[in-house]
Amino acid sequence: MFNEGSDFSCPDACERYGCKDPNLHVSISLLDLISISLSSGQKVSDLFEKSCKLGFDPLGEEDPWVGRISLEMQKPCPFLKEKLCSVYSGRPLACVLFPEYDAMVGRREVLAGKKFFQQYPCIQNPCTISPQRKEILTRLMEMSVNEHFLSDFYLFGVSPFLLDVKTISGEVLEGVSFSGEGKAPLPYGRLEDLLLQKMRAGGYLDEWRAKVKELDRSEGLDLLWQTKRVIDGMVGIGGEIEPQVAYQFDGNRLLPIRFCNASLKRGEDWIVRVRGQAEAARRFSPTSLSDSV
Numbered sequence: 606m607f608n609e610g611s612d613f614s615c616p617d618a619c620e621r622y623g624c625k626d627p628n629l630h631v632s633i634s635l636l637d638l639i640s641i642s643l644s645s646g647q648k649v650s651d652l653f654e655k656s657c658k659l660g661f662d663p664l665g666e667e668d669p670w671v672g673r674i675s676l677e678m679q680k681p682c683p684f685l686k687e688k689l690c691s692v693y694s695g696r697p698l699a700c701v702l703f704p705e706y707d708a709m710v711g712r713r714e715v716l717a718g719k720k721f722f723q724q725y726p727c728i729q730n731p732c733t734i735s736p737q738r739k740e741i742l743t744r745l746m747e748m749s750v751n752e753h754f755l756s757d758f759y760l761f762g763v764s765p766f767l768l769d770v771k772t773i774s775g776e777v778l779e780g781v782s783f784s785g786e787g788k789a790p791l792p793y794g795r796l797e798d799l800l801l802q803k804m805r806a807g808g809y810l811d812e813w814r815a816k817v818k819e820l821d822r823s824e825g826l827d828l829l830w831q832t833k834r835v836i837d838g839m840v841g842i843g844g845e846i847e848p849q850v851a852y853q854f855d856g857n858r859l860l861p862i863r864f865c866n867a868s869l870k871r872g873e874d875w876i877v878r879v880r881g882q883a884e885a886a887r888r889f890s891p892t893s894l895s896d897s898v
């Protein structure tokens with residue numbers, strides 16, 4: 606289904622910036638890893654170690670200190686061989702959808718105006734998408750949202766896993782030079798390194814690794830599908846959830862905080878859902894994060 610009705614292909618002239626640029630975040634779910642594992646014969650846990658990182662994706666420009674933690678491809682992507690994707694048939698949904706989905710929803714024109722995308726020919730040049738292909742892209746995007754929900758939930762015990770990093774902002778900004786107006790871009794590379802250090806010291810990384818290792822066994826995969834069925838039955842997933850809980854570091858441990866976002870409308874509803882998720886997580890994938898909600 607991935608390539609059905611599509612005549613899109615990466616232009617030869619492109620240096621594969623999207624697969625190389627560390628500033629372009631490519632999210633990957635555990636389901637994507639399973640797909641690559643099936644098409645390449647490599648273990649899910651090996652793929653996790655060799656090709657993934659934990660990325661911090663800020664929620665918005667207004668508060669760059671609050672972001673979503675999720676699995677991302679390392680950059681340059683280890684699957685890029687010269688100009689070809691070596692796992693093309695099982696590549697992550699994010700790679701399948703880029704840039705066609707952006708073009709379909711009218712975001713390509715906006716991105717084309719940004720300095721960051723000046724060298725991306727696939728963003729600069731319009732592409733034609735048939736109505737049949739649009740339907741497929743819409744279904745793939747729904748699949749992607751659901752798979753990321755499940756992936757975060759299985760791994761972290763909550764979805765989305767939001768982190769407010771203000772309590773470690775001093776460490777992040779150490780040595781950063783500010784402009785005359787007192788501004789400086791957030792050093793995301795350093796922030797992610799620091800988060801990794803703290804998560805390792807807090808024991809979270811070992812916990813998450815152990816869960817991924819389970820996916821090398823058919824019993825582990827069964828557990829993931831069971832978790833999926835529970836989640837599907839519990840919440841209407843698909844971008845409906847607006848978070849009210851985020852985590853902050855207290856030393857190297859993560860503590861839940863109430864996350865205030867002016868755009869929230871459903872009040873306590875989300876808390877109830879998070880508690881429901883935490884219960885399911887306790888049943889199917891115990892984690893210190895869900896235990897503390």
Ligand code: SF4
Pocket residue numbers: 623624631678682683684685686689690691692693696697700
């Ligand atoms: S998986 Fe393939 S398409 Fe996706 S970033 Fe890696 S090389 Fe590029």
